[in-house]
Amino acid sequence: MGYHTYKLIICIICLLLCFEWCCVEGLAVIWDPYHPLFSCKDPVVNVKETDLLKFVCPDKDISSKPNAHSSTLHEVAYLLDYTKEQDYANCDARDHLSVLLNCTAAYRTTQHRITQNALSPDAPSFTPGKTYYVIATSFQTSNNINNLVGGSCNYSQDGAHNLKLKIHVCDGSDSSCSVCDNEACLYKDCGKSCGNWTNGYTFKRDGGCFSVEKRLCNNTLLGITNHEEQREVALDCPKTCSAWEQLNLYQKGDNCYKDEIRSCNISILESFNNKEYRQSIFDCKDNCTDLITSSTFERIGSCFLSTKKTCVNEVLNISRTEYNETEVDCPTIVIPTGAPNKGDPGSDDEELYKYMLIPVGAVCLIIGVALGCMGHRYQNVKNRCKNNNVSPEMNHNNGRNRGGVANPSYTPDSVIINDTPEMIRNGGI
Secondary structure, eight states: OOHHHHHHHHHHHHHHHHIIIIISOOEEEEOOTTSGGGGSSSOEEEEOTTOEEEEEOOOOBOTTSTTOSSSBOOEEEEEEOTTOHHHHHHTBOTTOSEEEEEESSTTOEEEEEOOSSOSSTTSOOOOTTOEEEEEOOSOSSGGGTTOOBSGGGTOOOTTOOOOEEEEEEOOTTOTTOOOOOSHHHHTTTTTEEEOOOEEEEEEEETTEEEEEEEEEEEETTTTEEEEEEEEEEEEOOOOEEOOOEEEEEEEETTEEEEEEEEEEEETTTTEEEEEEEEEEEEEOOOEEOOOEEEEEEEETTEEEEEEEEEEEETTTTEEEEEEEEEEEOOOOOOOOSSOOOTTSTTGGGHHHHHHHHHHHHHHHHHHHHHHHHHHHHHHHHHHHHHHHTOOHHHHHHHHHHHTTOSOTTOOOHHHHSSOOHHHHHHTOO
16 A cells, blocks of 8 residues: 555544544533532433443532642542442442543543443443443542542532432333433433322223323423423223122132122223123131041951031031041950959959859859759669669659659559569569
8 A cells, every 4th residue: 555545544543533532422421529410319321332421520629628639629430330239339449340530630531432342451341231330439639539438429518419320221122211412311300399290181092091190390400490291101991880790609628719790881992891800719618517426337357437527618608518437446355364463454353353253153053052962862863773673764753653643553662662673563562
């Protein structure tokens, strides 16, 4: 390239720099604790990506202050990252991201391009959708210019305000993020006082209803009085409806559910007889009686206890009986192996055993005596029959005859005592 080409390129670069730094008007923030912007409780400046944000040192004479070493107000603007909200609240600049402005002389100005990727390594980078923080921590004088905690950020006197600011980078998709294009716009709400919102009129749009509200505002900073502001508020469309009618009433768990319906007319939307539904939930536990044992039974080698209870739901006006079966241990019969020892479990029945043994022993004694008597008599009869060569059966029959039973051949015992068996068989002596 020739000499003239180099000159042309240099001129173009100079023109571009002049256009950016001199000709392009950017939003200016006067870094002055007495500026109206900082009269807001928590001032916020909205910017867009590629915007040029200017910071200007104040033209403020502070020579009358007791600790002033010059007539110039000295302040530093420290930029904190969007993650440092707590440092912003505590006025702590020890972990600052960058120095946006250092006011050691009046009329000094710096400007910063809002971009994600700064060309200069010293320039800060900004991410859309994030909020960054700027604080001043000096005490407005040169001897405290390097102080990093407190200072003008949370200290104010003689009509000055806390020198702190939020910078919000608007995201392209956020249409509600408005950006100011003049200085007055930055603090238009700081000195404003307004009355209450009052209802204006109602209208319909896109199937909905809206109300226009109005109020009167004054702004002492801008010199504005009785300025009327309006806003639109979405609201439920005014309507007239019939009473709610019950459709269904049912129970799930411990809750009851009631479905209702009504008809509504919305005159502003010219809509009539619209059906509206709603469901209400309320507690409706059943009132149940105590468990009642009905029976105990055995099934497949196991024992079960059958119980039942009656439950009444007064809300639903229904009652029901619930049955339940619970497996239990089968009852066992214990046969005692001996009288319990005194003091052992079951020894309280010792007297019962004594009273049982007495009648049992008496019965056994009577039976033994009767059997002994019968056996002795039978033995005597047997011996007599043996001596007389007569069988016990014949002797028994004779005994019956002797007892007076009809027998014509009855003979007294004294007659046949010494008779021989042959004589007896032949009819006697």
